[in-house]
Every structure is written in C-alpha cells, then in structure tokens.
Amino acid sequence: MTDGVRGDGRKADELRPIKIEVGVLERADGSAYLEVGGNKILAGVYGPRESYIRRLLEPNTGVIRCRYNMAPFSVGDRKRPGPDRRSSEISKITADALRPALMLENYPRSMVDISIEIIEAEGGTRCAGITAASVALADAGIPMKDIVVGCAAGKVDGEIVLDLSEDEDKEGEADLPVAIMPRTGEITLLQSDGNLTEEEFAKALDLAIEGCMQVSEVQKEALKAKYTADMG
Ligand code: UDP
Numbered sequence: 001m002t003d004g005v006r007g008d009g010r011k012a013d014e015l016r017p018i019k020i021e022v023g024v025l026e027r028a029d030g031s032a033y034l035e036v037g038g039n040k041i042l043a044g045v046y047g048p049r050e051s052y053i054r055r056l057l058e059p060n061t062g063v064i065r066c067r068y069n070m071a072p073f074s075v076g077d078r079k080r081p082g083p084d085r086r087s088s089e090i091s092k093i094t095a096d097a098l099r100p101a102l103m104l105e106n107y108p109r110s111m112v113d114i115s116i117e118i119i120e121a122e123g124g125t126r127c128a129g130i131t132a133a134s135v136a137l138a139d140a141g142i143p144m145k146d147i148v149v150g151c152a153a154g155k156v157d158g159e160i161v162l163d164l165s166e167d168e169d170k171e172g173e174a175d176l177p178v179a180i181m182p183r184t185g186e187i188t189l190l191q192s193d194g195n196l197t198e199e200e201f202a203k204a205l206d207l208a209i210e211g212c213m214q215v216s217e218v219q220k221e222a223l224k225a226k227y228t229a230d231m232g
Contacts (some may be wrong), residue, residue: 001157007168008037012161015151015211018218020132022139022226030140032222034132037165038122040074043132045140047112062107066095068129070118090126097130097179097189098137101144112142123166127152130179130189135219139226146181147219148188151211153178153204155196160203162211176201178208182216185209 004011016037025031028044035041051057056065068090072079094116102112114137116129127150134148154164156172169175174194180187196204 001159001161006156006161008165010161012159013207013210015163015214016165018215020135020218020222022135022222028136028140030136030138030142032132032135032139034128034135036124036128036131036163038120039118039125039128040120041125041128041132042117042119043129043136044115044117045112045133045136045142046115047140048107048110048142051109051111053111056111057109060105060108062102062104062110062112064095064099064102064104064112064114066091066098066114066116066133068094068116068118068126070121070125074118074121090129093189093191094126094130094133097150098133098148100186100188101134101146101148101181102137103143103145106143112137112140121166123164123169124152124177126150126191127177127179127189131215131219135222138223146183147216147223148179148181149212149216149219150177150179150189151208151215152176153208153211155194155200155204160200160207162207174200174204176204176208178205178212180209180212182213 018036021033024033030045032043130150154175156168174196177191179189
C-alpha cells in the first residue's frame with residue numbers, strides 16, 4: 001500500500017467492483033451469476049425435492065448438500081479436477097453458513113442441492129460463493145429468514161483492508177472471511193487465516209461486516225431487478 005492506495009487502486013475500505021445476475025440457468029430451480037473483481041462464479045440450486053439418498057433422509061427436517069467446485073481453468077496453474085481437501089472444507093463451511101437462514105423444518109424428508117462453480121478465481125471465492133448461493137436459494141423460492149452474505153477483510157502491509165484480491169491474499173498477513181444474516185447481524189461464518197492482534201481482529205471483523213452490508217444491497221437489487229422484470 002502506498003499513500004493509502006492499494007495495488008489495484010482501491011482504498012482500504014473499498015470493495016472490488018461487483019455484479020450479480022439472478023436466474024441465469026433454465027434448468028436449475030434457482031441460480032445466480034456473480035462477478036467480484038476477477039472472480040466469476042455460478043451458483044445453482046435444485047430442490048427442495050424428496051430425498052432419494054436414504055442415509056441423508058431426516059424424518060423431521062430437510063437437509064442441504066453443498067458442492068463448491070473450482071474449474072480446472074479457474075486458477076493460474078491448472079487445477080486438478082475433482083474434490084480435494086480445500087473444496088471439501090469450503091463445501092462444508094458454505095452449507096453451515098447458509099443453513100441458519102433456511103427453514104428446513106418445513107421440508108421433512110427433503111433435500112436441497114447447492115452447486116457453486118468457480119469459473120474464474122481471484123481471491124475471496126468462499127465468501128463470493130456464499131453470496132451467490134444465497135441469491136440462488138432466494139431465486140428457487142425457498143423460504144428464508146434472511147439472505148446470507150459473505151465478505152472478507154484482512155491485513156496487508158500492516159493495514160486492515162476489505163475484500164482481499166488474490167495478490168493481497170498471497171502477500172498479506174491475514175484473511176478473515178465472514179458471512180452474516182444482515183437483518184439480525186448473526187454471524188454464520190467466521191474463519192481466520194494468519195495473525196491479527198485482538199484490536200486488529202475487531203477492526204477487521206467490523207470492516208468485513210460493513211462489506212457484507214454493502215454486498216447485501218447488491219443482492220437485493222439483483223433480486224428486485226429479476227422479479228420486477230418478470231412481473232413487467
Ligand atoms: N487459488 C489458486 N489455486 C487453488 C486454490 C486457490 O490459485 O488451488 C487462489 C484463488 O484465486 C483463490 C485464492 O487463491 O481465490 C485464495 O484462496 P483461499 O484458499 O484463501 O480461498 P478464497 O479466498 O478463494 O476463499
């Protein structure tokens with residue numbers, strides 16, 4: 001950072017340019033396409049439908065399954081296709097981040113499948129994936145208490161900054177991905193990679209929540225744009 005300006009020209013508390021489009025897939029029940037910085041992410045939702053997997057079937061509630069997948073061409077060095085430790089972890093924490101918003105008890109014996117495809121990655125894909133998946137769930141008409149939203153903050157060159165790019169993630173001292181339910185402020189994801197003092201942690205968490213609130217507005221605008229267009 002030089003004179004308060006980051007490598008890509010942003011201020012410390014500035015998000016990368018972001019756009020969200022709702023209902024981009026014909027065959028999914030709900031879908032969303034999201035770009036933030038150099039990330040390109042597609043989320044598709046199927047369900048709720050009757051669970052055909054016996055071991056997943058819960059008599060009193062619905063269940064969600066989530067798959068986060070990086071395309072081989074999404075990163076600088078070709079990624080080996082298929083699941084790995086990182087994508088399994090992100091699939092799990094994404095499901096955990098989204099579940100509190102869903103009223104799955106209304107759908108006993110059912111399941112909801114969420115697919116997140118990272119077409120291009122440039123830092124912050126887990127948060128962006130959660131943001132896109134939540135919009136896709138809303139597009140699928142699944143009743144939700146709130147639209148979960150994700151955004152990270154972190155520390156780069158000793159400064160607390162919002163929404164780390166891939167370069168900042170690599171060179172930086174810490175990364176703090178956060179997801180919240182914006183209406184109540186309930187935190188549904190909080191991870192921390194790197195070292196932060198207590199004071200820095202508090203500052204980064206506040207900044208990430210502030211970023212989430214901004215991204216939440218973009219989610220709402222995208223949903224409004226889709227549904228006002230459908231009605232017109
Ligand atoms: N990345 C990569 N190859 C991989 C995994 C990640 O190039 O196999 C890049 C990608 O741009 C990603 C960034 O490193 O967004 C940071 O990855 P991290 O594991 O911190 O997760 P993210 O920030 O995407 O949630």
